[in-house]
Amino acid sequence: xxxxxxxxxxxxxxxxxxxxxxxxxxxxxxxxxxxxxxxxxxxxxxxxxxxxxxxxxxxxxxxxxxxxxxxxxxxxxxxxxxxxxxxxxxxxxxxxxxxxxxxxxxxxxxxxxxxxxxxxxxxxxxxxxxxxxxxxxxxxxxxxxxxxxxxxxxxxxxxxxxxxx
Amino acid sequence: xxxxxxxxxxxxxxxxxxxxxxxxxxxxxxxxxxxxxxxxxxxxxxxxxxxxxxxxxxxxxxxxxxxxxxxxxxxxxxxxxxxxxxxxxxxxxxxxxxxxxxxxxxxxxxxxxxxxxxxxxxxxxxxxxxxxxxxxxxxxxxxxxxxxxxxxxxxxxxxxxxxxxxxxxxxxxxxxxxxxxxxxxxxxxxxxxxxxxxxxxxxxxxxxxxxxxxxxxxxxxxxxxxxxxxxxxxxxxxxxxxxxxxxxxxxxxxxxxxxxxxxxxxxxxxxxxxxxxxxxxxxxxxxxxxxxxxxxxxxxxxxxxxxxxxxxxxxxxxxxxxxxxxxxxxxxxxxxxxxxxxxxxxxxxxxxxxxxxxxxxxxxxxxxxxxxxxxxxxxxxxxxxxxxxxxxxxxxxxxxxxxxxxxxxxxxxxxxxxxxxxxxxxx
Ligand code: SF4
Numbered sequence: 001x002x003x004x005x006x007x008x009x010x011x012x013x014x015x016x017x018x019x020x021x022x023x024x025x026x027x028x029x030x031x032x033x034x035x036x037x038x039x040x041x042x043x044x045x046x047x048x049x050x051x052x053x054x055x056x057x058x059x060x061x062x063x064x065x066x067x068x069x070x071x072x073x074x075x076x077x078x079x080x081x082x083x084x085x086x087x088x089x090x091x092x093x094x095x096x097x098x099x100x101x102x103x104x105x106x107x108x109x110x111x112x113x114x115x116x117x118x119x120x121x122x123x124x125x126x127x128x129x130x131x132x133x134x135x136x137x138x139x140x141x142x143x144x145x146x147x148x149x150x151x152x153x154x155x156x157x158x159x160x161x162x163x164x165x
Numbered sequence: 166x167x168x169x170x171x172x173x174x175x176x177x178x179x180x181x182x183x184x185x186x187x188x189x190x191x192x193x194x195x196x197x198x199x200x201x202x203x204x205x206x207x208x209x210x211x212x213x214x215x216x217x218x219x220x221x222x223x224x225x226x227x228x229x230x231x232x233x234x235x236x237x238x239x240x241x242x243x244x245x246x247x248x249x250x251x252x253x254x255x256x257x258x259x260x261x262x263x264x265x266x267x268x269x270x271x272x273x274x275x276x277x278x279x280x281x282x283x284x285x286x287x288x289x290x291x292x293x294x295x296x297x298x299x300x301x302x303x304x305x306x307x308x309x310x311x312x313x314x315x316x317x318x319x320x321x322x323x324x325x326x327x328x329x330x331x332x333x334x335x336x337x338x339x340x341x342x343x344x345x346x347x348x349x350x351x352x353x354x355x356x357x358x359x360x361x362x363x364x365x366x367x368x369x370x371x372x373x374x375x376x377x378x379x380x381x382x383x384x385x386x387x388x389x390x391x392x393x394x395x396x397x398x399x400x401x402x403x404x405x406x407x408x409x410x411x412x413x414x415x416x417x418x419x420x421x422x423x424x425x426x427x428x429x430x431x432x433x434x435x436x437x438x439x440x441x442x443x444x445x446x447x448x449x450x451x452x453x454x455x456x457x458x459x460x461x462x463x464x465x466x467x468x469x470x471x472x473x474x475x476x477x478x479x480x481x482x483x484x485x486x487x488x489x490x491x492x493x494x495x496x497x498x499x500x501x502x503x504x505x506x507x508x509x510x511x512x513x514x515x516x517x518x519x520x521x522x523x524x525x526x527x528x529x530x531x532x533x534x535x536x537x538x539x540x541x542x543x544x545x546x547x548x549x550x551x552x553x554x555x556x557x558x559x560x561x562x563x564x565x566x567x568x569x570x571x572x573x574x575x576x577x578x579x580x581x582x583x584x585x586x587x588x589x590x591x592x
Binding site for chain 1: 187199200202203206207210211212213214215217233234238239241242245290291292293295307308309310311312314315318319323324326358359362363392394448535536537554556557558559561563
C-alpha cells in the first residue's frame with residue numbers, strides 16, 4: 001500500500017526533482033536530503049519522515065525530462081518512492097530502472113492526495129475510490145534489469161559469466 | 166533503413182535492424198564530466214565481490230572533461246575532481262581534459278573540436294546534451310552514471326531499443342536576423358517537449374545542407390529538449406570539412422538513410438517566414454516570437470554554453486556590441502564554450518569589445534547554465550540566455566525566470582536592457 005503524497009503536472013524536470021546546485025553530491029546514500037529541494041514543504045516532510053517511506057507521487061506526462069543526472073532517480077529511490085506517471089522521459093526511465101526505483105506508467109491514472117494505492121498485477125488499484133487503472137508494462141529488456149535487482153547486479157553477472165568462458 | 170538503424174546494425178554486426186529491436190551496441194566514444202565521480206563509484210561496485218580486478222574495457226574510447234564546476238566551487242567538487250584525476254591516471258585514459266587553458270572547455274565542444282567523433286559512431290555520454298554529436302552523423306545519446314559504469318566494464322550499452330525516426334525537412338532561406346537557434350526553438354515549440362520522446366530526429370533539406378557545423382551542433386544539441394534520444398544530421402562534405410579543419414586526416418565515410426527508410430513521422434519546415442524566437446519560462450517548448458515580449462526588462466544576459474558559445478556566436482554578439490554599452494541595470498555574462506574559442510575570440514578582438522561594453526567574460530565551462538556556480542539569479546529576476554534550458558531553478562533560483570534565445574537577440578537586448586528583436590540586414 002502506498003499513500004499519494006503529491007500530484008504533479010506535465011514536464012517535471014530532473015532540475016525540479018534534484019536541483020543542479022546540489023549535483024556535487026553524487027552518492028546514492030547522500031542524495032535523498034535534496035529530493036524536491038525547491039518544493040520546500042515536500043522536501044521537509046520527506047526528510048522528517050512525516051511522509052513514510054514507500055509513499056507514492058503521481059504525475060502527468062513526461063516526468064523526469066531534462067538532464068541525465070542519476071541523482072534524480074537515486075534521491076527518490078532513497079525514499080523507496082512509488083512513482084506513477086502517464087509517461088516518463090527516456091533517460092530518467094532508464095536511470096530509475098538501473099538504480100531499482102519503482103516506476104509505473106499508467107496513462108489513465110486518477111488519484112487525489114491522500115488516496116491509498118495498491119499494485120495488483122497489471123493494474124493500479126485506488127483503494128480510496130475503488131477504481132483501478134491499467135499499467136503499461138516495461139519492455140522486456142528493461143524488465144530483466146528490474147528482475148536482476150538493478151543494472152549493477154545485472155552487469156556483474158555478465159562480467160563474471162564472460163570471464164568464466 | 167534510417168541512419169540510426171544503419172548505425173545500430175553495424176554496431177551489432179547485423180545486416181539490418183528495425184525500430185523496436187532491442188540491441189546491445191558496442192560503443193565508440195564514452196564521455197563523462199565531473200559526474201565520472203559517480204560512474205567510478207558504480208564501476209567499482211560492479212566488480213565488488215567478483216575477485217576480478219576493475220579495469221575499463223578500452224581507455225582510448227573514454228573521454229573525461231571537467232566543465233561543470235571549473236575551477237571547483239567547493240571542496241566537495243574538488244575532491245570529486247581529484248578522485249577522477251587519480252582514476253584517469255591509473256587507467257591510462259588519454260582523452261582527459263583538465264582545468265587548463267590549453268585543453269579545457271565544455272565537454273560537447275571538446276568532443277567536437279578535438280575531432281573525437283565520426284559519422285556512424287555510437288556515442289554515449291553521462292550528459293543529456295550528448296545529442297550534440299548527432300551533428301556529425303553519429304548516434305549519440307545521454308545515459309546515466311550506472312549505465313556508463315556498464316559501458317566502462319563491457320564496452321556496450323545493454324538495453325537499447327532501436328528508436329523510431331522522425332524526418333525533419335527544412336527548406337527556405339533564413340532572414341538575416343534569424344539563426345539555427347530560432348529554427349530549433351521553433352521546432353521544439355511545434356512538436357512539444359515530449360514530441361520526440363524515445364525517438365530520433367533526422368534532419369534533411371536545403372537549410373541543413375547549407376548550414377555550417379556550428380549551426381548543426383545547435384540543432385542536435387537541443388534535439389533532447391523535444392525529448393529526442395538523438396538528433397542526427399547525416400554526414401556530408403561539411404562534416405568532412407569540419408573534421409579535416411580539426412586535425413582528422415583519415416577519409417570520412419558517411420552514413421545516409423536508404424531511399425525507402427521507414428519514418429514514423431515527417432515534419433516539414435520552411436524558414437522563409439521564421440522570425441527570432443524565445444523559449445519562455447519554464448519549459449523549452451513555450452516558444453513565442455521575440456516581439457511578443459518586446460520591451461521586457463532583463464536583469465541578466467548570458468551568451469555561452471554548449472549550445473551557443475562558439476566563435477561565430479561570439480562574432481555575432483561582438484559585431485552588435487562593437488562600440489556600444491550594456492545598459493545599466495542589466496549585467497551581461499559571456500562564457501565561451503572552450504579555451505580554444507576563448508583564445509580565438511581574444512585574437513579577433515571580440516573579448517576586448519565585450520569588456521569595453523561592460524560584459525563580464527567568464528572562463529569556459531558550464532558556469533551559470535545549470536545554476537551550480539557563478540551567475541545565479543536573484544528572486545524575481547529575468548534572464549535572457551543563449552543556453553538550452555529554462556526549467557524552474559535552472560540558473561540557480563526557482564524564483565527567477567529564464568528566456569532562451571539566439572546570440573543576436575541576447576546581444577541586441579543587452580544594449581537596450583530590454584527584450585529586443587535584432588534588426589534585419591545590419592549583421
Ligand atoms: S553548458 Fe549547460 S547544457 Fe551544456 S553541458 Fe554545460 S551544463 Fe549542460
